Amino acid sequence: MTREALEATLFPMRDSAVMRKFQALNPDSGDIKAGTMIVLGDPDNTVCTYQEAQLMQAARHVSESLDPLTPQEAEFLLRHGAEIASFSGHTSTWLGVSAVVMETHLSRLRDTLQAMERLHQESYR
Numbered sequence: 631m632t633r634e635a636l637e638a639t640l641f642p643m644r645d646s647a648v649m650r651k652f653q654a655l656n657p658d659s660g661d662i663k664a665g666t667m668i669v670l671g672d673p674d675n676t677v678c679t680y681q682e683a684q685l686m687q688a689a690r691h692v693s694e695s696l697d698p699l700t701p702q703e704a705e706f707l708l709r710h711g712a713e714i715a716s717f718s719g720h721t722s723t724w725l726g727v728s729a730v731v732m733e734t735h736l737s738r739l740r741d742t743l744q745a746m747e748r749l750h751q752e753s754y755r
Contacts, residue, residue: 631662640668647673655682658693663704667692 641648655669655678662668667689671682678686696704707714 633660633662636662636668640670645673651675654678655686656689658690661701663696663699663701664708665692665696665704 651673655671669685
């Protein structure tokens with residue numbers, strides 16, 4: 631989405647004070663990708679507050695994270711973010727469970743091989 635389209639969607643009736651505030655809080659221009667963070671503020675507040683500055687910094691961080699993505703990739707991640715998070719969360723859990731099971735199995739295998747080695751050594755002395 632272009633910035634102009636976003637502004638038209640957010641502000642059907644444009645007020646100059648509102649638009650100045652919007653421009654001040656969102657200085658980056660260009661296309662808006664899915665997931666982009668937009669900062670809105672009270673146009674009657676003529677100075678950027680600390681909270682607005684923090685939000686602007688967070689918006690820059692989000693924008694930098696989205697930079698390597700194409701608009702289609704950003705849209706895909708936005709649409710399927712919950713599924714991706716759920717899958718990766720379950721995968722992480724199952725990897726942890728699998729590691730514990732594998733560790734137990736390998737410990738038992740080691741114990742068995744050591745017992746066989748002792749038996750072999752005792753048998754051929």
